[in-house]
Amino acid sequence: MPVHEYDAVIVGAGGAGLFAALELSHQRDLRVAVLSKLYPTRSHTGAAQGGIGAALGNEEEDHWEWHMFDTVKGGDYLVDQDAAEILAREAIETIYDLEHYGLPFDRTPDGRIAQRRFGGHTHHFGQGPVRRACHAADRTGHMILQTLYQQCLRNNVHFFNEFQVVDLLLEDGVAAGVVAWEILTGELHVFHSRAVMFATGGWGRIFKVSSNAHTLTGDGAAICWRRGIPLEDMEFYQFHPTGIYRLGILMSEAARGEGAILRNRYGERFMERYSPNLLDLAPRDIIARAMITEIREGRGIDGKDYLHLDFTHLPRQVLDEKLPEITSFARTYLGIDPATQPVPVQPTAHYAMGGIPTDVWGRVIRDEHNTPVPGLYAAGECACVSVHGANRLGTNSLVDILVFGRRAGRDMARYLKEAERVPVAHNPDSDAREELERLRNSTGGEKVGAIREELAACMMEWCGIFRNGADLQRMLDKLGELRDRYARITLDDRGWKFNQDLLEAWELGCLLDVAEATVRSALNRTESRGAHMREDYPKRDDAQWLKHTLLYRDGRFAYKPVTITRFQPQERKY
Amino acid sequence: MKVHVRIKRFNPEKDRRPYWADYEVPTDPFDRVLDVLHYIKWNLDGTLALRRSCAHGICGSDAMLINGRNRLACKVLVKDLGDRITVEPLRGLPVIKDLVVDMEPFFAKYRQVMPWLVNDEPPPARERLQSPEERARIDDTTKCILCAVCTTACPIFWGNGEFLGPAALVAAHRFIFDSRDRAAAERLAILAERSGAFKCRTVFNCTDACPQGIEITKAIQELKQAIVLSRA
Numbered sequence: 001m002p003v004h005e006y007d008a009v010i011v012g013a014g015g016a017g018l019f020a021a022l023e024l025s026h027q028r029d030l031r032v033a034v035l036s037k038l039y040p041t042r043s044h045t046g047a048a049q050g051g052i053g054a055a056l057g058n059e060e061e062d063h064w065e066w067h068m069f070d071t072v073k074g075g076d077y078l079v080d081q082d083a084a085e086i087l088a089r090e091a092i093e094t095i096y097d098l099e100h101y102g103l104p105f106d107r108t109p110d111g112r113i114a115q116r117r118f119g120g121h122t123h124h125f126g127q128g129p130v131r132r133a134c135h136a137a138d139r140t141g142h143m144i145l146q147t148l149y150q151q152c153l154r155n156n157v158h159f160f161n162e163f164q165v166v167d168l169l170l171e172d173g174v175a176a177g178v179v180a181w182e183i184l185t186g187e188l189h190v191f192h193s194r195a196v197m198f199a200t201g202g203w204g205r206i207f208k209v210s211s212n213a214h215t216l217t218g219d220g221a222a223i224c225w226r227r228g229i230p231l232e233d234m235e236f237y238q239f240h241p242t243g244i245y246r247l248g249i250l251m252s253e254a255a256r257g258e259g260a261i262l263r264n265r266y267g268e269r270f271m272e273r274y275s276p277n278l279l280d281l282a283p284r285d286i287i288a289r290a291m292i293t294e295i296r297e298g299r300g301i302d303g304k305d306y307l308h309l310d311f312t313h314l315p316r317q318v319l320d321e322k323l324p325e326i327t328s329f330a331r332t333y334l335g336i337d338p339a340t341q342p343v344p345v346q347p348t349a350h351y352a353m354g355g356i357p358t359d360v361w362g363r364v365i366r367d368e369h370n371t372p373v374p375g376l377y378a379a380g381e382c383a384c385v386s387v388h389g390a391n392r393l394g395t396n397s398l399v400d401i402l403v404f405g406r407r408a409g410r411d412m413a414r415y416l417k418e419a420e421r422v423p424v425a426h427n428p429d430s431d432a433r434e435e436l437e438r439l440r441n442s443t444g445g446e447k448v449g450a451i452r453e454e455l456a457a458c459m460m461e462w463c464g465i466f467r468n469g470a471d472l473q474r475m476l477d478k479l480g481e482l483r484d485r486y487a488r489i490t491l492d493d494r495g496w497k498f499n500q501d502l503l504e505a506w507e508l509g510c511l512l513d514v515a516e517a518t519v520r521s522a523l524n525r526t527e528s529r530g531a532h533m534r535e536d537y538p539k540r541d542d543a544q545w546l547k548h549t550l551l552y553r554d555g556r557f558a559y560k561p562v563t564i565t566r567f568q569p570q571e572r573k574y
Numbered sequence: 575m576k577v578h579v580r581i582k583r584f585n586p587e588k589d590r591r592p593y594w595a596d597y598e599v600p601t602d603p604f605d606r607v608l609d610v611l612h613y614i615k616w617n618l619d620g621t622l623a624l625r626r627s628c629a630h631g632i633c634g635s636d637a638m639l640i641n642g643r644n645r646l647a648c649k650v651l652v653k654d655l656g657d658r659i660t661v662e663p664l665r666g667l668p669v670i671k672d673l674v675v676d677m678e679p680f681f682a683k684y685r686q687v688m689p690w691l692v693n694d695e696p697p698p699a700r701e702r703l704q705s706p707e708e709r710a711r712i713d714d715t716t717k718c719i720l721c722a723v724c725t726t727a728c729p730i731f732w733g734n735g736e737f738l739g740p741a742a743l744v745a746a747h748r749f750i751f752d753s754r755d756r757a758a759a760e761r762l763a764i765l766a767e768r769s770g771a772f773k774c775r776t777v778f779n780c781t782d783a784c785p786q787g788i789e790i791t792k793a794i795q796e797l798k799q800a801i802v803l804s805r806a
Contacts, residue, residue, distance in 0.1 A: 038625075038627055038633075038635065039635075039677065039681070039720075041633075041634065041719070041720050042627045042628075042633040042634060042635050043633075044627070044628065044633070046628070046632055046633055046719070047628050047630075047632045047633070056700075095701075096697075096699075096700055096701055099701040099702060100693075100697040100701075100702065101691060102690065102691025102693075102749075102752070102754065102755070104709060104712060104713075104716050104752070105701070105709075106706075106709065107704055107705065107706045107708075107709045108706075109705075109706060110703075111703035111704050111705050111706075112700075112701060112703065113701050136716070137713075139716075139717065142632065142717075142719070143716060146716075147691075150689050150690035150691070151690055151691075153685055153689070153690060154688075154690040154692075184670065213627040213628040213629065213633065214626060214627055214628075214629060215627045247630075249629075249630045325632075329630065329631075332631070332649055332651075333604070333606075333630070333651070334604070335604075447616070447620075448616075448620075449615075449616030449617065449620075450616075491620060492619060492620030492621050493620055493621040495585065495587045495588075495621075496587065497585075497586055497587055497670070497671055498623045498670055498671040498674055500615075500623050500624075501620040501621060
């Protein structure tokens with residue numbers, strides 16, 4: 001068993017992990033390793049399309065206080081406002097940092113970073129849409145990922161590509177490293193370090209229709225949960241309104257930012273009835289519910305379960321220059337030219353608001369008293385700061401990964417000045433080895449693909465956009481059944497080298513864990529707020545539920561108060 | 575519709591040499607080839623190895639040879655291939671298992687061209703200014719997703735593993751023509767070496783194959799011109 005000694009180990013090479021690594025790379029005396037289950041440029045940050053919000057004010061008047069307000073209101077007041085203030089303020093300097101690192105933003109005629117409208121982003125505290133989203137065509141995430149990776153290469157960051165982290169080493173409650181599985185050889189490695197950061201992204205693959213990559217299986221969150229860290233606000237999962245019908249591939253909100261309109265079977269612009277002020281640029285939870293309501297009331301296209309995203313009134317130049325990527329998706333996957341024909345869309349599982357609980361420096365906390373786990377960090381979609389509360393605004397995922405990835409990197413550098421190296425126990429890889437052997441040698445005949453498919457279909461049905469107690473209980477029972485079957489899987493591939501059969505089996509274990517955390521938290525929260533809509537409890541209930549959920553793997557709940565500074569909770573209307 | 579799929583398989587732990595395996599797969603015309611491969615992997619033979627992640631042509635993981643052409647499995651539909659589909663690993667890189675090739679040689683060439691912005695002048699408090707025209711100069715080459723389709727479609731690369739290859743040249747172009755960058759001379763010196771830009775014989779395989787539609791051959795010609803001008 002190879003053992004590697006590092007000062008810090010970062011798990012995941014998307015925007016959050018790479019920004020933290022880049023910050024640490026400025027400290028020449030620190031040894032930092034980045035472990036990715038993929039090659040870093042494959043990370044899902046690269047799929048982000050439309051833009052990154054920051055109140056630069058390049059196109060029209062804007063202020064970080066407005067961005068902060070939109071974030072808090074967009075999150076249905078479950079957002080921690082100290083964190084939202086940091087997000088909105090530091091978004092600005094973070095964008096300039098990225099520009100200086102080389103990110104090729106689109107430009108205004110006077111050479112500044114160009115900005116466009118996005119859902120839920122407003123001027124004067126909700127008066128109307130504002131141009132806040134900085135963009136590089138509709139490849140903004142791609143350019144962020146490339147730029148950060150390139151600068152990491154320049155600074156000689158150590159990358160371990162196609163290393164699947166399978167366990168976290170905590171010694172007396174202090175982070176001491178990780179166990180990783182080298183996919184190429186099948187060998188387990190121990191990375192012994194003084195700090196560990198998880199930046200492993202989301203888990204959209206618990207749902208059948210998802211914009212997420214196949215590899216987004218909640219690994220980091222599941223690993224932490226198994227090691228006694230609670231998961232925060234797991235009931236809040238965002239469905240993006242405009243996924244390509246059946247495929248779930250995203251048609252960026254930038255489409256509506258540039259003027260595209262949602263229509264039902266009668267050609268009606270139905271958002272006029274649901275959000276008379278912001279229309280098609282209302283926040284995502286509101287639009288996704290409006291779409292399901294239209295479909296349920298028979299106004300889906302041909303009475304089916306999709307609607308139209310209409311670009312046909314837009315000049316072709318807008319499609320070619322500002323939305324080239326999604327124009328090409330429509331052509332490639334549907335054979336449709338969006339300039340002449342509307343695109344069939346349905347809501348697609350997109351983003352986890354909840355995750356590994358952290359403070360505003362990315363330090364993982366273990367309880368409702370904000371007790372930190374020394375040396376353990378998390379940032380990006382796998383973490384919950386919480387800046388998104390009950391519903392994330394468009395562009396704020398990129399802001400989150402960058403602002404808090406950078407802060408986690410800076411705090412790790414501080415922490416590593418003092419922190420001692422904790423010795424790891426004898427055979428630190430024994431738990432991981434046992435689990436992988438069990439999966440490899442199990443002989444019950446059940447198939448990983450079939451269990452995963454059923455999990456995703458049932459989650460979509462019973463724990464999706466509209467929820468109720470009976471369906472959630474049904475889902476919880478189903479999870480019990482699926483876990484029984486998971487204990488009886490049989491793999492086709494019993495080899496060592498590049499055994500993806502085993503990898504997918506291990507990932508399914510993570511999916512089952514994060515799905516369970518989602519369902520238990522959703523069943524527990526008897527109110528409706530943001531993306532969490534309970535038909536049996538349709539109202540927001542601040543008296544009972546203006547608090548964060550913490551769920552431990554043993555089923556125990558704890559609650560954390562919401563930090564409120566500038567904006568008192570109000571009814572959320574757009 | 576049913577399609578007949580042939581896949582070139584190789585498991586280093588069992589096989590002495592690659593072999594062809596055949597599968598019958600029920601498909602929808604709008605299925606991606608990736609969906610077809612997933613069907614095989616999840617229903618017929620779990621030992622099949624292939625890389626993939628985003629499944630919509632952004633992450634660059636699933637480049638392979640499909641019906642004789644380099645493509646992304648998630649970006650080509652069954653309806654455009656007919657009822658016989660042949661899938662092989664990319665050429666010119668060592669095969670690890672089935673459709674998985676060793677990407678290290680490819681990324682090593684990428685790293686050789688200094689693919690990062692160099693500008694150590696103190697930055698302004700806000701953004702560095704760049705006109706829309708200056709930005710447009712590099713738009714095409716910023717699209718690269720490092721899928722290796724171009725480099726492994728290049729006959730010069732097949733014949734000479736030392737050649738930097740189209741993808742690394744695209745990366746160099748993206749920075750050399752960025753108005754904010756200050757290391758063009760260093761990069762051009764690297765590209766002027768024997769295994770650099772002048773190895774390109776304008777075969778256009780790269781341009782034809784690029785799933786992002788980048789005009790790669792044109793970009794390489796611009797690099798050649800820049801090298802010549804830098805010597806003048």
